[in-house]
Amino acid sequence: MSNKVVVSLVLALVAALITILYAFLIFYKIGKIKIKNKKVEDVSAYIRSGAMTFLKREYKIIIIFVIIVAVVLALLGLIPALNGKAEGVGWQSSLCFIVGAAFSALTGLIGMLIATKSNSRTADCVQEKGISGALKVAFSGGAVLGLSVVGFGLLGLAGLSFIFAAGISGAHNVTLDDGLENAAKIVTGYGLGCSMIALFARVGGGIYTKAADVGADIVGKIEQNIPEDDPRNPATIADNVGDNVGDVAGMGSDLCESYVGSIISALTLGSVAINGNNYEITRLLFPLLIAACGLIAAVLSVIIIRSRQWKNPQLTLSIATYIATGIVVVATILLSIFFLKDGNGNAEPKAIGAVCAGLICGILVGKIAEIYTSSDYKAVKEIAKESETGHATNIIAGFSVGLKSTFLTIVALAAGIIVSFLFLKEYGIALAAVGMLSTAGITISVDGYGPISDNAGGIAQMSGLPEEVRHVTDHLDSVGNTTAAIGKGFCIGSATFTALALLLSYAHSVNLEAADLLKTEVFVGLLIGGMLPFLFSALVISSVGKAGNKMVVEVRRQFAENPGILTGTVVPDYDKCIDISTKASLKEMILPGVIAVLTPIAVGFALGKYALAGLLAGGLLSAIMLAVFMANAGGAWDNAKKYIEEGHNGGKGSLSHQASITGDTVGDPLKDTAGPAMDILIKLMSIIALIIAPIISTLPSLWDLIVEAIG
Amino acid sequence: MSNKVVVSLVLALVAALITILYAFLIFYKIGKIKIKNKKVEDVSAYIRSGAMTFLKREYKIIIIFVIIVAVVLALLGLIPALNGKAEGVGWQSSLCFIVGAAFSALTGLIGMLIATKSNSRTADCVQEKGISGALKVAFSGGAVLGLSVVGFGLLGLAGLSFIFAAGISGAHNVTLDDGLENAAKIVTGYGLGCSMIALFARVGGGIYTKAADVGADIVGKIEQNIPEDDPRNPATIADNVGDNVGDVAGMGSDLCESYVGSIISALTLGSVAINGNNYEITRLLFPLLIAACGLIAAVLSVIIIRSRQWKNPQLTLSIATYIATGIVVVATILLSIFFLKDGNGNAEPKAIGAVCAGLICGILVGKIAEIYTSSDYKAVKEIAKESETGHATNIIAGFSVGLKSTFLTIVALAAGIIVSFLFLKEYGIALAAVGMLSTAGITISVDGYGPISDNAGGIAQMSGLPEEVRHVTDHLDSVGNTTAAIGKGFCIGSATFTALALLLSYAHSVNLEAADLLKTEVFVGLLIGGMLPFLFSALVISSVGKAGNKMVVEVRRQFAENPGILTGTVVPDYDKCIDISTKASLKEMILPGVIAVLTPIAVGFALGKYALAGLLAGGLLSAIMLAVFMANAGGAWDNAKKYIEEGHNGGKGSLSHQASITGDTVGDPLKDTAGPAMDILIKLMSIIALIIAPIISTLPSLWDLIVEAIG
16 A cells, blocks of 8 residues: 555655746746846836845744744654654654745745746737737746745645655554654644745735835825826835735745645545544545646646737636646546545545535635626625715725625535535545645636736836836736635635634544533633634734835835935935835734734643634634625725726716725725735634644643632 | 522512612603703604604514514424423413513613603703703613613513413422423523514614714715704704614613523523532522612612712713612622522522622723723724824724724623633523623613713704703713713623523523534534624615615705705704604614524524534624624724814814714714624524524434435
8 A cells, every 4th residue: 555655645746846847947938038128127126126125034034933933843842741642743843844934935935036027027028029928928927936836835745744654654663654644743834834934925915015005105196196106106116016025925825825734634634534444545645646636737727828829818817727627627536536445445436526615615705706896796886886975985885895795705615615524524624625725826826917917017107118018017907906806715715624624633633522612611712713813903904004104204205305206307215115114014913923823822721622622713713704804895995996997986086086095095904914814814823723732632721720620 | 499489589570660660750750840942842842753653663563573473483382293392482482572572662662752751851951950950861861761671671581480480380280490490491482572672673773873864964964064963954853863763772672682681591501500410499590689689779879869969970870880780799799698509508609709700791891892982092092193194094093993992802701701600600601691781770771871961962952052051961972972882892791691691501402412613514503603793784784875875865855955944944854854764774674684583593404403503603703793893993983083073183174084074984884783783683593592492402404314314
């Protein structure tokens, strides 16, 4: 049977390497494209250097955190009481953690490099090659990000699993199968590494991008009445850097975390199921192989798209997704029938149902997000209509749309959970998560296309390229907005499944017979967990406000002290604005980050392992609800503004337009900072619970001691 | 032992009757006060007739619902399979339900009558008797409402318990103790009756009041620039009627539901505890006696306040609360030591801890609400500061304050739950709810004072009374705003404890050994339950918008068709506006009401009794979070506006002021419609679960059948 382990892991590694190599090939090809316009090159250099400044500073802070956590993990392994029980901690987990953080940080770097290379080339090639050329560059840039994220994600996971499986097998003289089962617990540390980077990239990035955006808009657009992306605005480069920081690095690390987390939980739940008499190692290998097929599917899809000329961006992106999804479905069917075995050694076609439930659920949640945020549907039009009576009615209408959108989303998620469970119990839920994320390679590519097109537009504007260039980039960008909304829905859906699978893994890991919410400590855990997303949102929204205010002050200062900036004779001090956003975002994310990390630990030790399960469930519930509410309300406000700007309900300059700008401004920190942070929060808390599981399951909690003392 | 039952129930009934009689006495005395000013009398008559129109229409609809539910309850008792098991359904429960609905509706009627009598008399007596006279009338009016709610609440509960205990005892030849234990399950129907009225009064009332408010403000204040409460505004009477409908009848029925629900859950959980060997009937009688003491405490407190002249409204209301609380604490100590027995027949002083935990928790949650909504603290000042940069920053700041306020509130509630549980387990949690609500008589009195003072101000304005009268009523009203915010916190806190106690009662009633949230159906129940408050909020907020728009159209029409209205020569058609608010509110509340009633039933039958527990827990979690968020965000926006109007951050007419008006308008439907509706939603769902418990515990659910079929 060990042959299967070797072959499967080697296949996964080969798939990962192919994916990474192909990503590098595209990276190289994009880099070779010459930028013809000098101005474009200059602006692009500013953005790239701003992005690198942020990354450098961020990674300096991250290194400190990584060292601290790595040392703590390693030291925890030395506690004698945990000997032999604590597979989740110790130097091995510490190593996995470091590799996870390093790989995730590396993909963030690659993503930022390619995004800042392809944005300028997208803008630059419009005049020569038209929309199809620009589309190809923008899509290819996104593909580098997407393929790197999943490539490195699987490379690390499969590689570490292989190393530790072989090591354990050799050291303890057990089969490679047993080795892999134990290795699955060690690689949880890898997930924690990805989570930590995701926290910094998503939350810090979210604060960065919105602080820059608010600063640029308030002083530039409103006070000085200069257009968006005007090079005279000192905050405009920071604003464009922010798009990369938030939507490229942030989004990539978010889905990387989900991707890795879903496979880890499938490994854990797969190994739980085989602990009994019916031992079948293919249950552990199946999710890895599905992931491998997903990688190859993404590579093939990118090759096909790149090999032809496309003119319709929406259609192109859809086809890319369909190709990848189709390949994964076929692979799933084959693997379920010819590879995966149930306890009696028979084929397990039910896995097809579970994987497809995840795939469909992911698409549905994205589609629902579109219904509530696209101006093709009723909700956005209603907000536009309500804007006619002013700011307050616009806000109330958007608020109401966001709240309402939770209904269908939850129905879809609940249906996905029920169906996948009915197919293969808890393992089915984990497989649904793996299925949903198997196409992450292409989903991230499509998502990454958005900010690149957005930036291309900004660069075209700042470089003074002709109107028709801006027209093309605007068209590319508008498609990007729709994919962004769908992508956010997908992030939420995948985070839900991943967090649920991690919760179930945690429960098995601490041998919870039940997390009975009628028990007071579980219910209290549920309450505290349910409150955390609200508190976390409040903190990051406040942070955006504070950082934005600093930016406003700085931009005003530059305009006041140097009148040449506004007349266009003096280049503004872009670096100063980049510096403010960078510092503020990194400083402001410490407190929410610490709360997210310490609360599960505190609740675990104080109220016990049952309460911690309650905390995770409550957190998951509130986090989904708020994430859906904020993403959709924000998206709807944004598109209501665009809808009005297209000439409806009074059009530009009307009271409706003013009101819709208010809605958009309110929605920005919700949809781009607090909302996406919810995904990270809940996954991070779940994976921390999984890490501390071996420790809290061996110690009595404070609650246990008090209840025992009272009698 | 049966003597104890007879004596205790008789004492409770006597306390209830004394309270009701005293309430009628004050009612009579207020009615005897002559209104000197003819104009005041006219305006007051308009408001009273508008209020009665609403009540009449509402009660007509309610009667239909009551008949349907009563018939269903009675018929369910005829199902042979439920014979002997289903104490919660059948003609007895049906009868209890009708009495509960009738009593609750009656107190609503009394509350509206006294509020519309005392508002005019408050305004009218300022010139003659000064602030102390006006304060006395307003407080007395509130006291009639408060005393009636708790008096009738306990009268029905104790009376029905007595009748059915005696009946069962006689019919089945068991002791009166056993009779009472079984009667406790029957009187759940009484709670359902109160819940149904609360749903109509709180949700319908909330829509009514805000629709009228929005209509009056948008056309009156903003478009025509006439002051608040100007008699030329056709919607102004509807606006004043709305204050009574929402804040008097709505608030009273909300707390009545909590009050009755807490006692019912304590009876249920008390009887669970005595089902084993350690039988002690005082556990059932104790909560009834605490409630009886609470009634007497409220009566004494009102007598003391009414016997003196007071000049400081804040101090007066505080003293009233302190007196009542002090008396209840002393009574609790005495009853715990000399009456309540543990399983071995010893005194049970731990009950003091549980009851006091509830009392303190109620005060704390109210205090926290004050911290986030009073302009004496930082949060409101920050919103005012953020208003300087415009509408969007005002909204974001208030949004953030609301989110942040959940933190301390949940900490206080969690601490209250933990402490009361550690004292006396689940019975302790029920006692904490009873303790918190034992002072409901005086809490409602204080709360009722608010809308009466508010109306008095409106009447003074509309009747053209001198400036100094308006000054006095404004002062009375501003104190009312603080008590309203604290009262909302109290409603949320008490709803949380009551719903939790009802959830625990439900669990015992269907013999849930555990509601394991790791089980897929429980988790899905949690998700659906958690989504309902979001959907429910969205629906009622939309309803306010729709009803408000109709009002705007009507007011504009009257001004346009009859120019004499604006010049003051023609009396506007107030009735038409009242009619619009009445019809819209009653129509718009049907859908949310049906969802609230049918979802627990559907989930119970489709996914089973475990999933229903999940639904209640998820619903409770989201409902508290949203209720706290919406109440505090709304309160903070409201007071930020008032703070700016006092001259801070630019003062009246500035951009800050404009922005703060937007915030206030956004906050209105949140804090006065959707937020308070959350309390009702979660209690109603819990009590419906308790009612259908005997049925779903005897039938297999659809989920069970599917899982069994799949194998």
